[in-house]
Amino acid sequence: MEFLKLFEPITINRLYIINRIVMPAMALFYTGDYSLTERYRAFYRERAKGGVGLMTIGPVAIDKVGSSPFILGLFEDHQINQFLEFISELHTSTDAKISIQLMHQGRNSSEKTSGMQPIAPSAIPNPLSGEMPREMTGEDIEQVQEAYVKAALRAKAAGFDYVEILAGGSYLIGEFLSPVTNHRTDEYGGSVENRMRFGLEIITRVRNALGSEFPMGIRVSGQDFVEGGNTLAESCRFCIAAEKAGGADAINVTGGWHETNVPQVTSEVPPGAFLYLARAIKGKVGVPVFASNRLGDPELAEKALRSGAADMICWGRPLIADPELPQKVLMGRRQERVPCIGCNQGCIDAIFAGAMVSCTLNPRVGREASTEIREAEVKKRIFVAGGGPAGMEFALIASRRGHQVTLYEKGDKLGGQINLIGPLPGKGVYLEAVKSLELRLQSTEVKIKLNTPLTPEIIEAETPDLLVVATGAKPAELNIPGIDGANVISAWDVLCGDLPNIGKRVVVIGGGATGCETALLVANLGAVPAEIFSFLAYHRALDTVELRGLMYNGGRQVTIIEVAEKPAANVGISTRWALLKNLKLMGATIRTKTKIVDICDEYVRIETGDATESIPVDTVIVATGSVPVHDLAQTARFAKSEILVIGDANRIGKISDAVRAGFDSALLV
Ligand SMILES: Cc1cc2nc3c(=O)[nH]c(=O)nc-3n(C[C@H](O)[C@H](O)[C@H](O)COP(=O)(O)OP(=O)(O)OC[C@H]3O[C@@H](n4cnc5c(N)ncnc54)[C@H](O)[C@@H]3O)c2cc1C
Ligand SMILES: Cc1cc2nc3c(=O)[nH]c(=O)nc-3n(C[C@H](O)[C@H](O)[C@H](O)COP(=O)(O)O)c2cc1C
Missing domain, CATH: 3.50.50.60 (FAD/NAD(P)-binding domain)
Structure with a gap:
């Protein structure tokens, strides 16, 4: 398939963007004090270099009460410089345009991390955390709106190309919009018009401050998918009003709230399931619309654009998994991509546990600066026992470093236990992880021997320099x-x-x-x-x-x-x-x-x-449960080879542990 639409440039307000790929905001938790750490820079640098058209840095906090120190902040003037210098670097070295998402979490923030009681339109407890927010006063409303304006002006001063206001999800503006979380009796509650007022006032004030030529947009939930919450109809109304207010040069349409009971982003969600939301909103507004959620398959993205459902496509986790995805698609190498399998284990699950974002299939995420793959000084003959994720990842990286690698798999196919995950409901996409590793291995010199158990006899006869035991596990x-x-x-x-x-x-x-x-x-x-x-x-x-x-x-x-x-x-x-x-x-x-x-x-x-x-x-x-299989390490210990045990063979874990063990040990040999 030719990706004509995906790589067609687009102009939003006066902003020229080289293609239709957006990296949406994703909280990464790479800071503990709101600052743009080197870990953040390295993460964004790789994605900008990888060819994304519009890359969002953020979410970025507009104040302290609506955030936590684990996300970026732009609520004080001194925070401008860190972005200024970095954005200038990205502008010089890449073609990516840089967006910022300004966020106030409302009742989704937590006293445990912000040190302050969360604020919200009404004092209704957060069903996920159980925390009770304080109902915002008129003064609070004014302060928050002003904080949005100041943060937007700082973003402009920092050199951002585009400002996005998060007006969806279960965050503050979304909470004002929804009758579930907004029980106010003043002009900000009650009718849809009143509930839209808080968000529209912010959008209008930010637009007035930035000027008509500065590109800005909003991100909305196409539907909350919460009982009694907003549906697509109300969402369309808000988008129409935001466009009319002059505050939306583009509209980024995502799915439902955190507390929804309709899965939004897991592997169970069929790719493109929520495209209809973007399509409906696009039918109601004149500005470009971005579609989101599980659209990482390049062919699906191209088809979505061609069908007119959206003007741009968000790739969130797909760009966590593979920063080079746009380049790979453009260069006809999309088969080599590291796919997002929607497992959420390293990303969404991590941030809900207060941990930094990583990725099951991309062991470099969050460690980009310290994990470059360099040529080995001493080249070794390496035998790997086991073609599961640990053995495959090891073989791939060791070979890229110049080692001579033979991968033995006793079964008739690669993938190890991932082949058992594939038949599980909603998990067929996990098999793409195996396919991807296989395809990437094909571009290396690794010799793959299927249906060939690696035995102590082979090791003793051939004495490789290094034996890697990645023989996995068996049922307990x-x-x-x-x-x-x-x-x-x-x-x-x-x-x-x-x-x-x-x-x-x-x-x-x-x-x-x-x-x-x-x-x-x-x-x-x-x-x-x-x-x-x-x-x-x-x-x-x-x-x-x-x-x-x-x-x-x-x-x-x-x-x-x-x-x-x-x-x-x-x-x-x-x-x-x-x-x-x-x-x-x-x-x-x-x-x-x-x-x-x-x-x-x-x-x-x-x-x-x-x-x-x-x-x-x-x-x-x-x-x-399962128990490690590592007999080979014992039986081969009298051979002259060095021995390394990785993955489940070493300690029962998950795919991410296996991949990371394979990657990290291959960097060290
Ligand atoms: C039902 C099920 C569901 C799971 N769901 C998830 C999930 O949702 N998310 C997640 O992260 N993890 C999940 N896991 C765990 C995950 O699959 C494992 O942690 C991971 O596959 C371990 O990788 P590995 O390479 O260390 O071992 P394995 O995947 O077990 O691979 C070991 C390979 O070594 C081969 N082998 C053994 N002995 C030899 C020998 N002597 N010579 C050559 N080859 C040999 C085996 O045939 C096998 O192919 C699940 C596991 C199961 C069983
Ligand atoms: C770790 C993580 C953090 C996220 N944080 C935000 C956020 O702060 N603001 C936001 O609008 N969306 C956030 N999202 C949602 C993504 O922007 C995107 O809509 C979602 O991942 C679905 O798209 P995908 O299937 O392409 O990943 C986050 C997603 C992830 C994985």
């Missing part, structure tokens, strides 16, 4: 009576496709990530898949209630037995709630603080506290 054994029964199978076997006739009653032992996700897979088996659901819905074959009945009923009773208090405790905050919601929709039962006692042919016995109970069962699936 569970010692209970009946575990060897014919009705017992491991989750790994289920995910390998070895699914016997499992019957209607299934018990899953272990309510961690693997147990819960495998339970969901099994619960979904008999239900109408999404494609057929949409076909039936499209043709109005059945009414909505009947359709839901087909979709949420797999005809199987699935029970998860978990000894701990919390199910899916090892799943990230941004995905856990959706996993539990999906299990509930599918009618699965989760029994926590419950132990399995034994397994019989037709039932399992469980123990909750002092009570014992029998559950009828046809099939038992065991998902009680």
